[in-house]
Amino acid sequence: MAKPKKQPRPKAETPKGFRDYFGAEVTERGDMLAKIAAVYHRYGFEALESSAVETVEALGKFLPDVDRPNEGVFAWQEADDDGRGDWLALRYDLTAPLARVYAQHRNDLPTPYRRFAMGPVWRNEKPGPGRFRQFYQCDADTVGAPSVAADAEICAMLADTLEEVGIPRGDYLIRVNNRKVLNGVLEAMGLEDDTQKDAVLRTIDKFDKVGEAGVRELLGAGRKDQSGAFIDGVGLTPEQAEPVLAFLTSKGTDNAATLANLRAAVGEAAIGAEGVDELSEIANLLEAQGYGPDRIVIDPSVVRGLGYYTGPVFEAELTFEITDEKGRPRQFGSVAGGGRYDDLVKRFTGQAVPATGVSIGVDRLLAALRATGRVGGQAEGPVVVTVMDRARMADYQAMVARLRQAGIRAEVYLGNPKNFGNQLKYADRRGSPAAVIAGSDEFERGVVQIKDLVLGAQIAETATLDEWKERPSQFECTLDDMVERVRAIVDGEA
Amino acid sequence: MAKPKKQPRPKAETPKGFRDYFGAEVTERGDMLAKIAAVYHRYGFEALESSAVETVEALGKFLPDVDRPNEGVFAWQEADDDGRGDWLALRYDLTAPLARVYAQHRNDLPTPYRRFAMGPVWRNEKPGPGRFRQFYQCDADTVGAPSVAADAEICAMLADTLEEVGIPRGDYLIRVNNRKVLNGVLEAMGLEDDTQKDAVLRTIDKFDKVGEAGVRELLGAGRKDQSGAFIDGVGLTPEQAEPVLAFLTSKGTDNAATLANLRAAVGEAAIGAEGVDELSEIANLLEAQGYGPDRIVIDPSVVRGLGYYTGPVFEAELTFEITDEKGRPRQFGSVAGGGRYDDLVKRFTGQAVPATGVSIGVDRLLAALRATGRVGGQAEGPVVVTVMDRARMADYQAMVARLRQAGIRAEVYLGNPKNFGNQLKYADRRGSPAAVIAGSDEFERGVVQIKDLVLGAQIAETATLDEWKERPSQFECTLDDMVERVRAIVDGEA
Structure with missing residues (x-):
């Protein structure tokens, strides 16, 4: 018996001349x-x-008696019961x-x-x-x-x-x-x-x-x-x-x-x-x-x-x-x-x-x-709540819900949380203004760490190693203060 | 010499199964x-x-080796240099x-x-x-x-x-x-x-x-x-x-x-x-x-x-x-x-x-x-500035510009102004809250007539002939008061 022919993988490509628009x-x-x-x-x-979709007839430039009237428009023939339907076009x-x-x-x-x-x-x-x-x-x-x-x-x-x-x-x-x-x-x-x-x-x-x-x-x-x-x-x-x-x-x-x-x-x-x-x-x-x-x-x-x-x-x-x-x-x-x-x-x-x-x-x-800078420019990425302890997912979700209910764009990191560095890289790629960090110690004390990524980026460009070590762009606050402290960063008032 | 064949008029119709959406x-x-x-x-x-538009290959359900893979999707074949290009589909x-x-x-x-x-x-x-x-x-x-x-x-x-x-x-x-x-x-x-x-x-x-x-x-x-x-x-x-x-x-x-x-x-x-x-x-x-x-x-x-x-x-x-x-x-x-x-x-x-x-x-x-009445309901047609005197078009345009600059949706009647009744019928069809009327007498005195069409419609449903004659839904005001009087009608405060 002949082996069934293996289908090659389809190419993941837009058709020539088409593109996708992001964010x-x-x-x-x-x-x-x-x-x-x-x-x-x-x-x-x-x-x-x-x-x-219009009939080619209504679009007018192209006549249905041409075998394939696709010059200038994307056109195809409807398959009706006789196999010969109207020509349609975009x-x-x-x-x-x-x-x-x-x-x-x-x-x-x-x-x-x-x-x-x-x-x-x-x-x-x-x-x-x-x-x-x-x-x-x-x-x-x-x-x-x-x-x-x-x-x-x-x-x-x-x-x-x-x-x-x-x-x-x-x-x-x-x-x-x-x-x-x-x-x-x-x-x-x-x-x-x-x-x-x-x-x-x-x-x-x-x-x-x-x-x-x-x-x-x-x-x-x-x-x-x-x-x-x-x-x-x-x-x-x-x-x-x-x-x-x-x-x-x-x-x-x-x-x-x-x-x-x-x-x-x-x-x-x-x-x-x-x-x-x-x-x-x-x-x-x-x-x-x-x-x-x-x-x-x-x-x-x-x-x-x-x-x-x-x-x-x-x-x-x-x-x-x-x-x-x-x-x-x-x-x-x-x-x-x-x-x-x-x-x-x-x-x-x-x-x-x-x-x-x-x-x-x-x-x-x-x-x-x-x-002319009248559109775009400032990033408006979401605040990222990082995941230090996978078993605490419900707590992280509750934190992010608080931020959203205050109208702040926010998300929990939902990738593999094992490598914490990847979470911060993700926040960076997302253009996040801030990351919220909490492990078992923070949960015990009812606090969170907040990383000001806007300030962090500024420091990274200009600071010396000593300044880096002081990490002034990261601070601790109570869970109850989290929304207001994050809002200050998002609004550029930190 | 044979007469050139007369093209029949195209039908003004959407293709079967398609429709237009209005307003x-x-x-x-x-x-x-x-x-x-x-x-x-x-x-x-x-x-x-x-x-x-995607390649049929990327959409996946349909194979390019079928002669016309248009079952379920709208598909057509690209005309490349050899005449046999990719199959594309919506x-x-x-x-x-x-x-x-x-x-x-x-x-x-x-x-x-x-x-x-x-x-x-x-x-x-x-x-x-x-x-x-x-x-x-x-x-x-x-x-x-x-x-x-x-x-x-x-x-x-x-x-x-x-x-x-x-x-x-x-x-x-x-x-x-x-x-x-x-x-x-x-x-x-x-x-x-x-x-x-x-x-x-x-x-x-x-x-x-x-x-x-x-x-x-x-x-x-x-x-x-x-x-x-x-x-x-x-x-x-x-x-x-x-x-x-x-x-x-x-x-x-x-x-x-x-x-x-x-x-x-x-x-x-x-x-x-x-x-x-x-x-x-x-x-x-x-x-x-x-x-x-x-x-x-x-x-x-x-x-x-x-x-x-x-x-x-x-x-x-x-x-x-x-x-x-x-x-x-x-x-x-x-x-x-x-x-x-x-x-x-x-x-x-x-x-x-x-x-x-x-x-x-x-x-x-x-x-x-x-x-459930959570969308739609109230008409939000434009205020219509009617045209009594075609030679005064610049004045009507200036009036409508005033209304718009105050944020009020408004337009000048741009059809044939000869039959005034048609202008009011037009305002009715547009769902207009008010019509503004001014002829040479009004221009001389610096006033306009305002017809409250919301109130007018209510009266038309319930009023007797005598009440009709009093026409309480129409009043005169100065040109300078026009914007505020119209706004009161639009906002439902008249």
Whole structure:
């Protein structure tokens, strides 16, 4: 008889491009999202948690008649009775599910419908350093409000949100632009050919990267990029390209000056004038609520994703400098962006529904808060009650229960207590502020030893051998005083 | 030329068995989980958020050599360069990922490792009424602690957790049993045949459903079930079956009596005596911390999942009555369960690692809190600032900003303002406590009208036409008094 084949041990690994989050990584993100949710709630937005799984049909980008539609999304086919069910997929953002939810539940939802959503999304892309295939998004959108008052509201809310999570006024700037102004510029240029229009749009999208001179070259004959490769240009004459450059560089010393420049750039185009009017109205609405251009400003150089949006677009930037991995100072950059998109629900219902919204880059904002010391830093490990005498476990448990009932984070050491050094190493690894020690002698006398590990760590860094020997970081107190003495250490008052 | 085929509109539907959660459904669950997390944190447990996607190999239940291993899980095959990549799947619980995480990161994690995890899991099962294919789990586990002190700690933490979320003492009971005691009973019965052993185990698992008499029949000749079908029995003689029934019914008037009955039931079996000793130690540890049998009690009738666990098992029950859908009172029942399982990590590393943990049924606990009015109830819709004059939008926005800055949830009506009735209907649908109204007359005089919608709803239920006409629920105040007058309504002091 053949031996049964021995199964090899499975590998203990996350799939490529996925990762786990531990301890403070989880709780700090949760705390930040809770603060954001509180602001959104105050603005009248309602929480929505849609299912992580959607039909590929509803997600829309991918068609079920492709044999394996897994480009960009994680998708699989349901096994129904005929063996050929719907294609399902993990959501790749929170906007496509919003469109599906709104179309499905529109009769039960208020109009306008303000909602926020927070949660993981999944992308079936090649993972890279710092690039994961599962990450958090945090969105707020208003569906069914055609007025730019809805866009202005989102900008104001974004400013409040950044301040709420810990970015002080002056350290951020929300820049607002309008896709209609750009359309006006294209119209004023007299571009008729759609291919050429698209080429101009793609070039404008590169403004952030290549700057004014680069855009000028790319609109004209072309440009050598950093690698030395030559990128063909759109082929416009310098005169033809001028309105685009006027548009991109029309930021003035204040909103009024910028608006005047933009009005000039769009010339006679009606759509462009409409866009400028909208920007003017947004600025007025925000001024009336106290959001001046020091916080929210009209800035035509905001070009990201212009192709996707149909009206106002906005982007939040952190303006303070951080030190990058090579030790050079650089601006932190964008942490949120959004705008108006009016065609999303139409796919389902045939009716256009106006919508506008913002998405916060959760990981980037959290990184900014960490980089500036506004999140994290101090350890908040538990107090560890060590085990000197295994038979006394009930007493140790009673001690730790006392600490917890006083609201102090605490635990009994539950590993093998034989080697006491291991218990202190464990406390160290846990970032414990204090260890409580009691053996038969202490129990007899109704006292405990308390080791101040915060002070101990400070002494370890600076003390001489003699100072070490005095061990001032360890002291004795009565069992009844234990809670208060430990609390003093935890609160940094020892 | 053939006409391009017109794409039909996609259906706006969640996939079968999935659902969306709106507003309070999301925030109430979030609030409950935050309270649970605070208790777990106080006990020294660390948050862990593992990826939602695992390799099928790591999940373990399903083998990659099956063509489509989607039984029970949602799985798909990665497209690598050869077109044949790893099979990936959505996690079906939080325990299998914990085993993978511990095996992967064990050198960087403290031992013992206490962790909690909260989040959605996915099951590829036939959906039914109230049965969804995505739902929340909330687990706490201690890995690497062999002592039953770890099991006792989990039970104490579970009691604290239930009280923290709003279940008062007396309304819950945590029942503790031990798989080793059952093994002792089987040994005492002298059952050698594994098939017969398994049949006895399966029968014991039915104790909750069929009761003592039913188990007696099923251990013997067999039993007619409710549908009239005859279920074959295990075929034991009444004498052989006696120890099993003694075990299941050994609960005494106090823990000491129960332990004495169990000691008798296991006879000479060493493993059984070990199990009884462990239960005795758990009871002592809990008593020392103040958790008496009114909260945590030894109860041998806890049999669920005994096959999976290797030592202590526990289950939390809510003991108060609710009214079921047919109007009959019934006990609410189980909301959490867990126990010791020592073989999970071994699959990866070859080394057995002791582990114990608990899983809270998030939806059931939330339903219990709602059923008893401890969660939900009062509306907390936003104050709605209505729009009488579209040209005054900046003024309305300034008013709403004032309310928000005072911490009051508020929004401007952003739908079409033409029909004022629609604005009040909107406020009603939003559950607004108050509407603020201002037209050109009010702006001229520096006042606003405030409609108390809470009072209005009360009047609408009880008032006569004359009372209606007086409209006492609407009043005028100065713009400067608006915040305080609205706050009085929101706080229920108007």
